[in-house]
Amino acid sequence: MSMIEQFSLELWQARLEQKPIEPLTDRVPDLTIEDAYRISLAVLNRRLAGGETLVGKKIGLTSKAVQDALKVDEPDFGFITDVMVRQSGDTVEIARSLIRPRAEGEIAFRLSRDLAGPGVTADEVLASTGGLAACFEIIDSRIMDWRIRIQDTVADNASSALIVLGDQWVAPDTVDLAACRMAIRTNGVEVATGVGAAALGSPANAVAWLANALSEHGTALKAGEIVLSGSLVPLQPIDAGDSLLVEVEGVGQAEVRFV
Numbered sequence: 167m168s169m170i171e172q173f174s175l176e177l178w179q180a181r182l183e184q185k186p187i188e189p190l191t192d193r194v195p196d197l198t199i200e201d202a203y204r205i206s207l208a209v210l211n212r213r214l215a216g217g218e219t220l221v222g223k224k225i226g227l228t229s230k231a232v233q234d235a236l237k238v239d240e241p242d243f244g245f246i247t248d249v250m251v252r253q254s255g256d257t258v259e260i261a262r263s264l265i266r267p268r269a270e271g272e273i274a275f276r277l278s279r280d281l282a283g284p285g286v287t288a289d290e291v292l293a294s295t296g297g298l299a300a301c302f303e304i305i306d307s308r309i310m311d312w313r314i315r316i317q318d319t320v321a322d323n324a325s326s327a328l329i330v331l332g333d334q335w336v337a338p339d340t341v342d343l344a345a346c347r348m349a350i351r352t353n354g355v356e357v358a359t360g361v362g363a364a365a366l367g368s369p370a371n372a373v374a375w376l377a378n379a380l381s382e383h384g385t386a387l388k389a390g391e392i393v394l395s396g397s398l399v400p401l402q403p404i405d406a407g408d409s410l411l412v413e414v415e416g417v418g419q420a421e422v423r424f425v
Contacts, residue, residue, distance in 0.1 A: 174208035202320035228396030244324030270397035283381030297335030360398035369395035
């Protein structure tokens with residue numbers, strides 16, 4: 167079995183069994199970003215073969231602080247399947263699907279037409295977007311104790327676990343994406359705020375980056391897909407019993423409860 171096959175099998179089983187594995191980079195210190203993306207795609211293919219459906223993609227590491235922490239200078243990406251999607255108001259059982267989750271507040275884009283790089287611009291992203299919604303991305307790591315380097319998180323689907331979509335979609339031309347304010351409340355208490363500019367200057371810039379990055383891997387963003395554009399606030403811890411609410415000025419809100 168090749169390294170790609172072995173690591174993809176381990177990560178796939180870790181997701182199914184909710185049992186984290188040792189960091190890949192502890193075992194292969196010179197693991198490349200390119201190999202990490204091959205592992206991520208191999209895990210996705212295992213999931214699709216098991217009956218899941220690809221419904222979108224996500225961008226990670228849009229924050230300069232997180233990039234500095236992982237010693238990288240660009241974002242990464244992962245995949246969203248149908249089993250990862252929750253709706254605002256849903257309850258998530260941590261013990262059934264998660265290991266050590268955290269929450270990110272983001273703006274979701276729903277595409278109305280394909281976006282294929284290279285050369286995609288933020289204006290093209292907005293022209294290709296049918297709607298925007300507030301959302302949470304629930305990130306989690308199948309790597310033990312979150313001991314990750316960039317290669318580990320890329321291989322592990324950019325540490326993505328679930329998404330919680332807001333209860334409304336708005337037209338992109340009604341929102342100032344760079345300036346819109348986001349607030350996160352945990353159990354009714356405001357715990358974090360941010361603005362759209364936190365995601366590469368604008369969430370539309372982040373989606374353009376993704377479309378262009380995907381072209382280097384021979385794929386594209388597709389009409390109908392949901393694209394998560396990156397967190398606008400610091401990671402938020404999650405414990406059983408917590409209720410989280412994200413509200414984005416001009417966009418809407420999403421809420422989720424954990425048990």
